[in-house]
Amino acid sequence: MEFSRIFMISCSVLLLCSSLAYGQAVSPPAPAAMSPSPTPAPAPAPAYVNLTYLLSVAGPFHTFLDYLESTKVLETFQNQANNTEQGITIFVPKDSAFKALKKPSLSNLSDDQLKSLILFHAMPKFYSLADFNELSSKGPISTLAGGGYTLNFIDNSGTVHLNSGWSRTKVSSAVHSTEPVAIYQVDKVLLPEAIFGTDIPPMPAPAPAPIISPTADAPSADSKGTASSSKSSPSTSSSHRIMNSGTWSQLVLALVGAWLLFL
Template sequence: MASTSNTILLASLLLLLLQTNAQTTPSAPAPAGPSGPVNLTAILEKNGQFTTFLRLLNTTQVGNQIPIQLNSSSEGMTVFAPTDNAFQNLKSGALNDLSVQQQVQLVLYHVAPKFYSLSNLLLVPNPVRTQATGQDGGAYGLNFTGQGNQVNVSTGVVETPINNPLAQTFPLAVYQVDKVLLPEELFGTPAPGAAPGARPRGVSGGDTDSTVDSQPAGPTAAPNGAGGRNLGRGFGLAVGLGMLCFLGALF
């Protein structure tokens, strides 16, 4: 009886030891997941032709805000990245003429607060809202057209095809564009000037009306009128004296 009890006790201890050993043995590594948050800067640096856009992302602090928004949003994000050549083709001083706030709006105009694949961009209703929308009350929308695999983006000032997807996995899509997307709110076409040849009245320059208006009519007409009146009075006085002489001769 004692031997049976000892056997049961030993079996219980052996089972407990095996369970404890199983709990302390390291488990097999889990399948590797994402290495970390999506890194827009790394995507652009890898390509090597977005130096100016990266600098603007840094100086405007937009580059620091994008990862925060990606981690807090379920909609994802889409970035349209202009190449260095795109910036070089801008009018000289175009960026320097912008205030700090306008530079922020320009960068935000290249970011849509939702993930769009190329096929989505052909289906989404225009205009598509960007991150610049609402910064100063402007619309700051983008319009997309095209067919098949060809998608064009238009701002109302410039239009360019979307050529090269740099990243297209949720939550971040990044597309290369060969022109800087210039919003109408900042780079709209200036209003047309006055029609050529039109001059204000009274300004010299060969205009017939202005020549007539610049000559005073009063002084030239007044002497002629006064002379006419004096001549009329003198003629009437001579006629009157002649009549008196004629009557005097009769009587």
């Protein structure tokens, strides 16, 4: 009897332990810890473009750079280049273009007019050389100088020309053309009608074509005349000889007739 009780208790304990072990075996696993999503890296800041450096190493553009600094337009250009999405396009005359400028003169301009003239050399957007072909069909294009200060573009078989009214020049070369800054060299200072008026002097007439002298082998007009006269001279001399012979014949016949009458 005692053995049966111990046996039953043992079985009950084994059954209970088996149930607990099975419950632990089939229990769902604990959820895995969620790893945090990676934070995207910030976009790199655009490189700073130093216009003073670009104009100093190219050119020479010292006169234009001096005007940029004295009028404080350089700060406006730098801000447009580095702090806007549109960028900037600048047309820079060489030092020789300023030296060649005699009339009108920049020395008589006020500070505000001189500042507007320098601003007139830039557009508030980056334009590549390929974009100028499209601009030529759009008419006047605004500049950083504001309303009334516009440029006309002319694409002549791939060569870009600018017309400001007082100035007609071509884009000689690209000094720098990487977004957001484009710098192009021009042959003349851009003079706007908004400052110098609309009484624009006529453009000088083109130089006449050089006179090509005839080559040594080509006969000239005088030589042709001489040749023709020389050709006609034999016939003239022949006629003179015929006339002279006829006169002598008549004289001889007259003498013979007189002699016969005398006899």
